[in-house]
Amino acid sequence: MGEWMSLEFGWRALTHISQIDESTYGKTIKVGGWIEDIRNLGGIAFIQLRERDGVLQVTTIKKESEELFKKLTSLSRESVIVVEGKVQENKEAKRGFEILPDQVEVLSEADTPLPLGVADKVGAELDTRLDNRPIDLRKPKENAIFKIRSVLIEGIREYFMKEKFVEIHTPKIVAAGAEGGATLFPIQYFGSDAYLAQSPQLYKQMLMSSGFERVFEIAPAYRAEKSDTTRHIAEFTSLDVEIAFVKSSEDVMDCAQELVRDAIEHVSENAKDELGLFNVELEIPEIPFKRITHKECVEVLKEKGEGLTPEDDLDTVGEKLIGEVMKERHGIDFYFITEFPTAIKGTTFYAMRKSEDPSLTGYFDLGYGGLELVSGGQREHRYDVLVNQMKENNMDLESFDFYLIAFRYGMPPHGGFGLGIERFLQKMLNLSNIRECVLFPRDRSRLVP
RNA sequence: GCCCCCAUGGUGUAGCGGCCUAUCAUCCGGGCCUGUCGAGCCCGGGACACGGAUUCAAAUUCCGUUGGGGGCGCCA
Numbered sequence: 386m387g388e389w390m391s392l393e394f395g396w397r398a399l400t401h402i403s404q405i406d407e408s409t410y411g412k413t414i415k416v417g418g419w420i421e422d423i424r425n426l427g428g429i430a431f432i433q434l435r436e437r438d439g440v441l442q443v444t445t446i447k448k449e450s451e452e453l454f455k456k457l458t459s460l461s462r463e464s465v466i467v468v469e470g471k472v473q474e475n476k477e478a479k480r481g482f483e484i485l486p487d488q489v490e491v492l493s494e495a496d497t498p499l500p501l502g503v504a505d506k507v508g509a510e511l512d513t514r515l516d517n518r519p520i521d522l523r524k525p526k527e528n529a530i531f532k533i534r535s536v537l538i539e540g541i542r543e544y545f546m547k548e549k550f551v552e553i554h555t556p557k558i559v560a561a562g563a564e565g566g567a568t569l570f571p572i573q574y575f576g577s578d579a580y581l582a583q584s585p586q587l588y589k590q591m592l593m594s595s596g597f598e599r600v601f602e603i604a605p606a607y608r609a610e611k612s613d614t615t616r617h618i619a620e621f622t623s624l625d626v627e628i629a630f631v632k633s634s635e636d637v638m639d640c641a642q643e644l645v646r647d648a649i650e651h652v653s654e655n656a657k658d659e660l661g662l663f664n665v666e667l668e669i670p671e672i673p674f675k676r677i678t679h680k681e682c683v684e685v686l687k688e689k690g691e692g693l694t695p696e697d698d699l700d701t702v703g704e705k706l707i708g709e710v711m712k713e714r715h716g717i718d719f720y721f722i723t724e725f726p727t728a729i730k731g732t733t734f735y736a737m738r739k740s741e742d743p744s745l746t747g748y749f750d751l752g753y754g755g756l757e758l759v760s761g762g763q764r765e766h767r768y769d770v771l772v773n774q775m776k777e778n779n780m781d782l783e784s785f786d787f788y789l790i791a792f793r794y795g796m797p798p799h800g801g802f803g804l805g806i807e808r809f810l811q812k813m814l815n816l817s818n819i820r821e822c823v824l825f826p827r828d829r830s831r832l833v834p
Numbered sequence: 835g836c837c838c839c840c841a842u843g844g845u846g847u848a849g850c851g852g853c854c855u856a857u858c859a860u861c862c863g864g865g866c867c868u869g870u871c872g873a874g875c876c877c878g879g880g881a882c883a884c885g886g887a888u889u890c891a892a893a894u895u896c897c898g899u900u901g902g903g904g905g906c907g908c909c910a
Contacts, residue, residue, distance in 0.1 A: 426873080431871070502846090509846070510902080621910060624910090
């Protein structure tokens with residue numbers, strides 16, 4: 386026992402609400418948590434103690450132990466305590482039982498007033514909440530987002546393991562970017578210029594020549610885009626996938642849709658309680674997802690009065706409109722937008738173009754209710770063609786030789802995609818701001834905490 | 835980078851140039867109360883982002899600064 390404590394406990398010694406049932410009634414247990422509220426009625430007081438799995442009630446009676454009563458009722462909200470006491474069945478308690486304390490250890494007293502209310506009736510703005518994120522995350526709903534996120538990642542990993550993918554980790558400090566210099570964060574690297582990786586694109590492709598055949602990575606990606614929207618952050622978590630021996634972009638889409646379906650199914654089965662805090666009906670989408678070509682999208686938008694030419698990329702309004710149209714006409718949330726024109730994907734030098742019509746690529750986006758969730762397609766694996774496409778982009782071939790080496794000595798046809806984890810979560814839980822899905826978000830104006 | 839909007843106690847808000855030493859709720863402190871569960875009741879505490887300007891008079895109007903929100907562009 387530590388000399389600073391009088392009540393012995395340990396990380397596995399505490400009982401959680403989810404473990405308490407009729408069989409526990411009458412037994413003495415230890416619980417630990419944060420004091421959410423104290424309802425002091427004078428001779429009796431009810432402490433609402435919030436722990437990992439919810440809020441339980443500790444009831445203290447003055448005439449039974451004035452010392453314990455005073456100790457408990459004088460504490461500030463959000464102070465951390467451990468209580469040893471008997472589980473008492475009581476129909477008047479919300480959970481059907483309450484804890485009658487024998488011993489109380491105050492582990493940490495909370496300062497007052499709180500920078501934002503955890504159990505208050507008034508809300509707080511996102512900015513205030515993010516400034517005080519550790520406290521904000523105590524709120525069951527904010528907390529649940531990250532439990533769901535964890536379950537989502539678990540589901541994703543489960544799918545890839547089942548399909549014999551290898552989980553990889555590529556460098557986040559790089560010498561060159563895959564998507565042009567404007568969105569790279571420059572850093573100093575022992576006296577050389579380096580950048581934070583905006584995508585593992587080049588590396589996952591290189592590994593296709595190494596014989597891994599199927600790889601995936603879940604890792605941060607950095608974009609110095611001067612975007613200030615509810616769906617952009619400077620540091621996000623990217624799921625990247627690359628598959629060798631694909632016959633076309635179709636194979637890549639097959640993988641993406643299976644993954645999305647399985648991941649949603651996994652979340653809906655394994656995060657029921659947490660999902661219940663959000664007003665969402667999580668529907669497991671049916672595969673195959675509908676496919677609509679980019680050209681068809683443009684036509685639909687023209688129908689709707691949006692003036693776009695086939696060379697135009699879909700703008701934000703267009704994306705949202707397509708999402709609405711797919712919902713109205715087909716009742717679906719997920720759909721592939723396929724055959725992106727080469728003109729649009731021009732800077733994506735590694736995209737394979739259609740041999741029968743080089744003005745088109747096999748590249749696709751996966752739309753999720755108007756949000757761009759996935760982007761991918763078959764890559765160009767033929768060395769000469771790839772080099773030509775890089776030349777079109779005025780790229781310095783020498784500085785990309787580390788990449789081209791992989792293509793010179795035996796590279797199978799391959800393709801892959803990238804998926805934004807936060808966007809997936811945001812849309813799934815219908816959250817208005819992507820920052821809600823990141824513990825400590827980084828954006829143009831936020832670097833702390 | 836562009837366009838629009840906002841800034842009042844710890845938190846969230848009300849506030850017509852003079853009725854404002856500023857509203858309400860929450861919160862914080864004190865008191866009463868043995869079944870609360872949005873606990874209740876009584877008493878008390880705490881704020882006009884900053885710098886200029888207009889005016890007899892500015893929380894309120896104007897300009898700038900800083901901070902924030904929404905949209906666009908770009909994208910995951």
